[in-house]
Amino acid sequence: MKKVTTLLAYLIIALTASNLYGQIALGDDRIVLTNERRVNSDELEYSPVFYKDGIVFVTTRTESLLYSNIKDKRAGGVHLMSMYWSQRDEEGFLKEPESFSNELITKVHEGPMTFDQTASTIFFSRNELSEFAPDKLLKMQIYQAEKDSLEIWGKVQKLSFNNTAYNFMHPTISAEGDVLYLASDVPGGQGGMDLYMVKKVGEIWGQMVNLGPTVNTPGNEVFPYIAADGALYFSSDGHGGLGNLDLFFTMQNSSSQKWSAPENLGAPFCSPADDLGFIVDSENRNGYFSSDRLGGFGMDDIYSFHVDGPFSPFADANRNLDGLVIKDADGNPMEGVDISAINFNEIALSGADENFVKLLPGDNGPDNFVLDVNSGEMGEKGLTNADGTAKVPLRRGSSVIKIEKEGYLPEYVVVTPETDLSKLDIKMRKASNCLPLDGELLMQSTQVAVAGAEIHIVDVNSKEAIIVYSDREGKFEYCLPCNHSFTVYAVKNGINSAPGIVSTKEIACTQNARVPLTLYLGGTPLYAGMTIQLPNIYFNFNDASLRPDAYPDLNEVVAMMNSYPGMKLELASHTDSRGGSSYNLDLSKRRSASVLKYLKSKGIGGERLVPRGYGESQLRNRCASGVACSEREHQYNRRTEVKILEVGDPELALGNSAPIASNDDSGNDGTDDPAMGEPDAGKGGQEGVSDDTEVTPLNQSKSIKTEYKNKAFTVVAGTFANQDFAVRRQNLLMKMGYSVTSIVKQSRSGLYAVYVNTYDAKSDAFGLVKKLAGQQLNAYVLKQ
Numbered sequence: 132m133k134k135v136t137t138l139l140a141y142l143i144i145a146l147t148a149s150n151l152y153g154q155i156a157l158g159d160d161r162i163v164l165t166n167e168r169r170v171n172s173d174e175l176e177y178s179p180v181f182y183k184d185g186i187v188f189v190t191t192r193t194e195s196l197l198y199s200n201i202k203d204k205r206a207g208g209v210h211l212m213s214m215y216w217s218q219r220d221e222e223g224f225l226k227e228p229e230s231f232s233n234e235l236i237t238k239v240h241e242g243p244m245t246f247d248q249t250a251s252t253i254f255f256s257r258n259e260l261s262e263f264a265p266d267k268l269l270k271m272q273i274y275q276a277e278k279d280s281l282e283i284w285g286k287v288q289k290l291s292f293n294n295t296a297y298n299f300m301h302p303t304i305s306a307e308g309d310v311l312y313l314a315s316d317v318p319g320g321q322g323g324m325d326l327y328m329v330k331k332v333g334e335i336w337g338q339m340v341n342l343g344p345t346v347n348t349p350g351n352e353v354f355p356y357i358a359a360d361g362a363l364y365f366s367s368d369g370h371g372g373l374g375n376l377d378l379f380f381t382m383q384n385s386s387s388q389k390w391s392a393p394e395n396l397g398a399p400f401c402s403p404a405d406d407l408g409f410i411v412d413s414e415n416r417n418g419y420f421s422s423d424r425l426g427g428f429g430m431d432d433i434y435s436f437h438v439d440g441p442f443s444p445f446a447d448a449n450r451n452l453d454g455l456v457i458k459d460a461d462g463n464p465m466e467g468v469d470i471s472a473i474n475f476n477e478i479a480l481s482g483a484d485e486n487f488v489k490l491l492p493g494d495n496g497p498d499n500f501v502l503d504v505n506s507g508e509m510g511e512k513g514l515t516n517a518d519g520t521a522k523v524p525l526r527r528g529s530s531v532i533k534i535e536k537e538g539y540l541p542e543y544v545v546v547t548p549e550t551d552l553s554k555l556d557i558k559m560r561k562a563s564n565c566l567p568l569d570g571e572l573l574m575q576s577t578q579v580a581v582a583g584a585e586i587h588i589v590d591v592n593s594k595e596a597i598i599v600y601s602d603r604e605g606k607f608e609y610c611l612p613c614n615h616s617f618t619v620y621a622v623k624n625g626i627n628s629a630p631g632i633v634s635t636k637e638i639a640c641t642q643n644a645r646v647p648l649t650l651y652l653g654g655t656p657l658y659a660g661m662t663i664q665l666p667n668i669y670f671n672f673n674d675a676s677l678r679p680d681a682y683p684d685l686n687e688v689v690a691m692m693n694s695y696p697g698m699k700l701e702l703a704s705h706t707d708s709r710g711g712s713s714y715n716l717d718l719s720k721r722r723s724a725s726v727l728k729y730l731k732s733k734g735i736g737g738e739r740l741v742p743r744g745y746g747e748s749q750l751r752n753r754c755a756s757g758v759a760c761s762e763r764e765h766q767y768n769r770r771t772e773v774k775i776l777e778v779g780d781p782e783l784a785l786g787n788s789a790p791i792a793s794n795d796d797s798g799n800d801g802t803d804d805p806a807m808g809e810p811d812a813g814k815g816g817q818e819g820v821s822d823d824t825e826v827t828p829l830n831q832s833k834s835i836k837t838e839y840k841n842k843a844f845t846v847v848a849g850t851f852a853n854q855d856f857a858v859r860r861q862n863l864l865m866k867m868g869y870s871v872t873s874i875v876k877q878s879r880s881g882l883y884a885v886y887v888n889t890y891d892a893k894s895d896a897f898g899l900v901k902k903l904a905g906q907q908l909n910a911y912v913l914k915q
Contacts, residue, residue, distance in 0.1 A: 163437040164399050166427060167225045167419075170217045173429030177421035178243035178301075178354060178408035182250060185218035186419055187231050188408075188433055189242035212240040214255070225435070232284045235276060239269060243354065243408065245303045251278045254290075254311065256300040264296045271300040273313060291336050292329055303356045312355040312363065315339065321347035322369055323764060326355050346381055346390050350752060350764060359413035360451070361524075363390075366407040368752055373398065375753065376405040378420065382451075382524040384511055391511075391524065405431070454552035455544075456519040457534060459559055464519025468536045468559065471512040472523050472546075473583040473603055502663050502684055512603075531583055531600040538562060540610050543600050565610035566635045567645045572601045572621050572628065575651040580605025584623035584652065589870045591616040591632070596870070613640035618871045621650045627862050628652045629874055653858070657695065661775045668726075668771045675721035677729055681771075685726065688773060689733040697779015701741045702726050703772045707765040708747045708756045719744030726771050741776065844896035845913040846887040848872075848903060857883035867906065884913075 170176055172192050179186040189212050213236055217228040235241060239258035246253055253276050258269040272293040277286045293299050294317065301314040309331045314324045317339070325347040327339040346352060350369020353376070357363050361383065366376040370393050378400050379393040400406060404424040411418035416438045423431045457468045513521035523532075525546065534542040539559040546552070568588070572581045586607045588597045592615070601607045601621065611617060613635045620630035628650040638644050665688070668681040677685075692698050704722035706715040723742030731737050747756075750768050754760035848864060851857040857874050864872050864887060873886045887903070887910065890896045896912045903910040 162399055165224070165435045165437075167217075167433045167435050168428065170215075170225045170228045171428040171432040175212070175430045176215075176433050177431040179410055179419040179421065179433055180243070180245055180356075181410060181412070182216060182246055183218070185216060185225060186410075186433070187214055187216050187244060187246075188228075188421075189213070189244075190215050190228070191430075211238070212242055214242050214244060223435075225433070234284050235287070240271070243301050247304055247308045248306055252276070252308075253278075253284065254302040254304060256302065259295045262295040270295055271298045273299045273302050273311075290329075292339050298324075301354050305357050306359055310357070311336070312357055313339075314353045314355060322349040322351060324351040324353050326352045326363075326365060342390055345392060354407045354409075356408075356410050358411055358415075360415070360453075364396075364409045364411070365393075366405075366409075367393070370395070371751065373401040373403055375403070376407050377401040378406050378409045384524060400436070407431075451522055451524045452513075452520070452532070452552060453522075455521075455532075455555055455557065457515050457521075457557050457559065458519055460561070462558065464515075464517065465536070465559055466515055466517045466519070468515040468519075468521075468534060469512065470515060470521040470523050471533045471602055472525055472530045473533075473600070502665055502687060533600065533602050534559070535608075540565075541599065541608055543598070562610040564640060565612050566638060566640060568607075568609045568611050568619075568633065568648060569645050570601075570607040570619065570648045570650065572605045572607065572650045572652060574655075575653045581621070581623060581652050584621045586619065586621050586650075587870065589618045591618060591871050594870070611635050611646060613638075618873070619648055619650065620865070620870075621652055623652060626652060627865055629858055629861065630865075630870075630872060632871075632873055655695075655778065657691075657698075657775060657778050659775055659777055663773050663775070665771055665773065675718060675725050677725050682729075685729055686733070689730060689735060692730075692735050692739065695779050697777060698775065699739045699741070699777040699779075701743055701774040701776055702730075703743050703745060703774060705745050705749055705751075705768060705770050705772075706747050707768040708750060708754055708758075709765060712746060716744055716746035719746045722769075722771065843891055843914065844893050845889045846896050846899045846903075846910055847913050848885045848887045848908055848910040850882045850884045857885050860885045864908075 170188070172190075174191040176188055176190045176192075179188040191212055192215070193211075214231040215228040216231040217225040220226050230236070235253075235255070237257065237260065239260060241257050242255055244253055244255035255274055255276070256271045257274050259272050260269070262269075264270050272295065273290050275286075275288055275290060276284045278284050290299075290311075297315060297317045299313055299315045299317075303312045304310070305312075311329045311331070313327055313329070315327055316324050317327075320327075320341055321344055326342045328342060329339050330337050341347065346363075346365075348367065348369025350367060352365055352367045352369065355363055355365040362380050363383070364378060364380045367379055368376055370377070370379055372379075372395055378396040380396065381393045382391045383389070384391070395401060396409070400409065400420060402422060402424040404422055406420060406422045406424070409418065409420040417436070419433055419435050421431045421433055452470065452472075457465045457470070459465050511523050511525070513523040515521045529545065529547045532544040532546055534544070534557060536559060538561060540562050542557055542559065544550075544555060544557065570586065572584055572586070573579065574581055580601070580603070582601055582603050582605060584601045586599045586601060588599065588609055588611070589595070597609060599607050599609050611633070616632060616634040616636060618630050618632055621628040631648050631650060633646050633648050635646065638646070665681075665684040668677075668684050688700070692700070702723045704719040704726065706719045706722070708715070710718070720742065721744070723744050727737065727740050727742045730740060747768070751770070752760075752764055752768065754764050754768060849857070849860050851860070861872050861874055864885065869887055871888055875884045875886055876882070888896075888899060890899075893912070900910045900912060
């Protein structure tokens with residue numbers, strides 16, 4: 132669909148830049164895509180909707196139309212847009228189309244449209260018939276019509292919220308028929324065209340409500356479609372994508388009523404061309420969309436798709452916890468159970484007072500990310516109702532579901548795209564004869580909560596292991612059986628935390644007592660080569676001065692650089708296309724200098740920042756030189772991105788006594804160098820009688836000290852002057868199956884000892900030393 136003017140309200144807007152939100156990886160082998168050749172022509176065919184055993188769509192073909200000779204010069208000379216109907220044949224392909232309804236055809240454009248669940252009421256876009264807007268155009272308005280017993284459409288009326296000065300178009304109706312979604316350029320939105328919702332109370336439509344800045348952008352959001360499961364699909368040029376208009380979806384949280392960050396549907400649904408008008412059936416397996424991609428019959432064509440295989444990617448994309456029923460021990464549904472979901476790919480950079488700052492994966496390759504400053508919180512949550520179910524939306528990919536209720540043991544479920552929730556039998560067990568573990572997992576370098584990590588709780592004696600997960604605040608919990616000792620450690624993205632040992636042996640077994648534990652995870656999600664888009668940094672036209680709405684993003688950059696004192700960044704500034712290319716290049720350099728000045732004013736050294744200006748060479752939308760665009764569209768190109776040139780070591784906020792985990796998988800723990808490895812006293816299988824008996828466990832848990840002193844012989848697999856090397860040795864031991872390990876700092880020497888296990892009998896201790904020697908690990912016995 133090309134050269135469509137504002138009369139058609141931004142039906143097409145080109146885009147050439149990288150995306151802002153994660154592309155869904157759908158393998159081509161799972162999606163069967165078909166050009167519906169019998170409905171397509173060299174004219175426009177677009178925006179399909181389900182109707183009876185086929186679709187109704189919009190087209191500029193003129194067969195059997197009442198006004199076949201009328202052309203719209205302001206829309207590139209296309210014929211009137213009208214509604215056509217095509218039914219499916221016995222093989223599922225669309226037949227030759229026919230005019231949908233002569234009684235709805237006028238001398239202006241009609242469509243797109245939507246039908247209520249009974250298909251007896253239609254809502255459709257149509258140009259205003261008589262009243263011109265201030266710009267001398269007949270704007271698109273939304274109408275309603277009803278079908279009588281003879282299949283004749285009548286009772287045509289314009290809906291109350293329309294305004295002839297602006298465009299109201301692309302309606303889609305909810306399954307219940309009480310919420311209408313539409314696109315409009317009415318003032319007060321986020322950009323050129325925004326998405327709105329209007330609720331119906333009785334027979335009266337209320338006021339339009341903007342879906343907000345999470346969904347809408349300074350660009351254009353158009354062609355909404357509300358699916359049976361509540362997912363809202365739409366096209367946008369403001370969220371980035373593979374080309375011009377791309378397809379996205381978002382979900383509304385039933386509790387908070389907030390919309391999730393839109394996700395790009397990706398290939399094969401999105402292309403370098405315009406992709407719009409997406410619909411999918413209630414099973415999330417079959418549907419249609421329109422595109423003007425290469426290989427079609429002319430302008431926009433209708434494409435059908437089918438998901439091949441046992442699992443639908445759309446069921447995953449739009450899924451919630453439907454089918455999951457929480458029960459008590461007797462199998463009865465439980466009400467009032469807290470349900471929370473954390474997606475494994477969400478990364479928190481900082482968080483305080485439930486205001487999380489996240490990195491979201493971008494679409495432009497694996498090294499592209501987006502800074503999300505105003506995310507509010509990580510994950511989704513809800514409460515079960517009387518039938519034991521909760522409406523908690525899940526983002527694409529795998530999530531961990533935490534199920535908890537006061538007085539019961541928490542349950543954890545990992546949900547993947549293949550998980551059949553209806554087959555999960557979750558029964559809550561009452562907590563008895565146990566003590567609650569109050570755990571917290573923090574990132575070592577930044578002290579930020581780590582969500583979605585595996586927490587391994589291993590019984591020291593029986594070696595029985597339980598796995599729970601950290602929630603959105605990094606918290607984890609379990610009710611530990613009384614009179615036992617446990618090793619607890621965390622794992623995320625292949626990185627282990629230093630473990631802690633907790634004991635319930637010396638604590639009265641009452642529900643009032645709780646066992647605290649804090650674990651720290653090393654490593655960092657940041658690396659050299661990562662590009663982070665700063666979506667809220669804009670400049671005024673022809674101006675290099677920062678606007679106040681840029682400060683929150685830049686302040687997070689400051690916080691990030693303070694957490695990594697060795698980090699170096701490239702500051703990449705871009706302009707819009709207005710003005711000469713040489714001038715724009717100079718303007719972008721001045722804008723980078725402005726960002727540089729702000730960061731330096733916050734204490735960041737100039738030697739850590741490399742300002743770069745790219746001028747208009749990397750536009751993110753259609754607004755090249757000579758193209759008429761709105762101010763908001765031009766603003767979208769005036770941006771700054773940061774690229775990490777060097778990460779450097781993170782600042783250890785906990786000091787030298789804090790545990791660290793390493794992400795070095797090389798296996799080199801530094802012990803080949805005597806100056807950095809084990810001291811001479813720690814070699815072979817000899818018995819070492821230490822005069823340095825006062826030790827400090829690194830997790831500061833008193834129970835560790837007591838636990839090791841209760842037994843006479845401790846097996847030590849190395850003592851290190853460098854704590855990093857101790858952690859690497861500990862990680863190696865844990866990978867080899869020695870889960871009951873701890874790093875203990877000896878108070879007099881300051882060395883870090885890796886304790887493997889403790890024994891009452893000397894023979895048992897030396898037996899482990901011999902076993903370790905057979906695995907090419909030196910160890911010795913420490914007599915307490």
